[in-house]
Amino acid sequence: MARLTGDADRRGRGSIRRRGNSLQVRVYSGVDPVTGKDLYLSETVRGTDKAAWRRAEKAMTRLQARVDQQRAPSTSVSFSYAIDEWLRSADIEPTTRHGYVGYIERTIRPALGDVHVNKLTARMLEKLYGELRRCRVRCDGKPFVEHKADGEHDCEKAKCRPHECKPMASSTVRQIHAIISGVLNAAVRWDWINSSPAKVAQRPRQSAPAPNPPTPAQAARLVEKAFELDEAWGTLVWLVMTTGMRRGEVCALRWSRIDLDEGIVEVRSSYTTLKGIGREKDTKTHQMRRIALDTETTVLLREHKRSCQKLYALLGADWDENSYVFVGVRGDVTTPYPPDAVSNRYKKMATRLGIDTHIHALRHYSATELLTAGIDLRTVAGRLGHGGGGATTLRVYAAWVAAADRKAAEVLGSRMPRRQLSEG
Known part of the structure; x- marks a missing residue:
């Protein structure tokens, strides 16, 4: 059986080697355009008998085909590097960018920055979202003091307090997911990864809109x-x-x-x-x-x-x-x-x-007063500047649309001819 290493790995494009009670298949897929390092696709096959070797050879053929079809990941840069490249190239409003950078530096980079972009999985993303929904600083659940000053200091004067877990709002976690998704979509376009795990990762449900206009x-x-x-x-x-x-x-x-x-x-x-x-x-x-x-x-x-x-x-x-x-x-x-x-x-x-x-x-007040007065949805959406032909307006103000619809039904009913109901 072929067992290639080093330069032979390049010439033969693949190797199969015994690793304990299993076989490791490696196929050379090129040079990382960013780091300059050699890139390999790998797969582990359990067992070391003849059947395992045959499965390993099939696996090597499959990996070689991926390389030939240019579907193999072309880079193993860190997710932190991918974030920086995305920020440099993305067309984002300055105020939006400022908010994104805050989320990145406080939450995303500390949690995922060191992970290779082609190693990031939906499971990692879902785990992060779960941790944030439990505690926004992703503590380990053990008691500790949040120090307000560095070095030796008087905790009483610095007002240091025991940590209290505060969950991150679902809307904020969804915003973090959107940033991660933007970076990974760019990585797909740049041929750094084959697909984005953010597309299949579950994110927190969006809370139903609950506008609370003044009376x-x-x-x-x-x-x-x-x-x-x-x-x-x-x-x-x-x-x-x-x-x-x-x-x-x-x-x-x-x-x-x-x-x-x-x-x-x-x-x-x-x-x-x-x-x-x-x-x-x-x-x-x-x-x-x-x-x-x-x-x-x-x-x-x-x-x-x-x-x-x-x-x-x-x-x-x-x-x-x-x-x-x-x-x-x-x-x-x-x-x-x-x-x-x-x-x-x-x-x-x-x-x-x-x-x-x-x-x-006050924006909610304007919308709800118009809707409950019977003004049609498209007109209200136009005044508010909502897109989607009123879809956004309907989603946010569904309760008031229902109230206006009930009023319309009563108006129409009052104009219908009265029927005499028979007794008994």
Whole structure:
């Protein structure tokens, strides 16, 4: 039987050797284009008798065929290296990239970084997800103290505390799975692996959407309080409430995109900040949409526009139609209201009123009020900027769609002719 080693392994392309009570089959598959090392496919056959040797020879023929058909993995780089290559080549928004890097450095790289990309399995991924759902720091379950400082220190002064396991949210684990999947899909495209184990690995189930909009009474209190604080802030809250715009979209809004005569607002971009630096980018769904404004909203925006023009004149700044509708604080009229500042101010205002809510809930309020009023799903989806012809809207607001459907049934039933029911 052929038993090849070293250079003979290259010439013969394969070897079979005894390893204890089994046979090891190895086939040379080329040179790693990244590390420059020789690559081999291997398989273990149990037994050392003649039948085992015949099975080993068949295995070697099968592995050689894989090499010939160029289906063999072409690299054995670490998953950490694959992550870095993916980050360099992936087209990701800066804010999204910043979030991805956080997940990678805190969780993914420590857990899987040293594993060869072609050795990563669905079982490894599922084990990681299970560990994260038990404890986000993947502790071993034994008690230990979480030290807040390095080296020798006074734990009491440093406020070191015993570790308490806190599970990672299912949505966060799904986000980590999406990052891993992106890296492995790239590895498949680059011929580093044959298939992605992330495609078959089970990830946590996605929680059913549970929007919690403020009630009409709460919404009235919120908008009334916003106008008490100042007219510009009240107009911003009112506009989000009546249009369902995202906070980044309302911050990026310019006067040139509002037609007060026609009562139309065009949503073309979103504003975001990263490490204190702001920039405009596409909307979340990369679509432009036109939203109709009601008469009261149009009146409020006209008054707000006059106030903005007066403010610019007072500050000696040049105003034009391309100016932001809601400008930064402290006299800076060249930058829009920061999205985080909008969220923080709204949260503080709601807390003072004793209402547990956040700015994004106004988007839910707009959607649910429209749906329960009987507005069709496609129109509501268009105002919100949801894609999929209303599929996203239906998934998130299914309960309110059902309520609107019940209302429609009652309306139709009330218009049907009455029938006299016989007694007995």
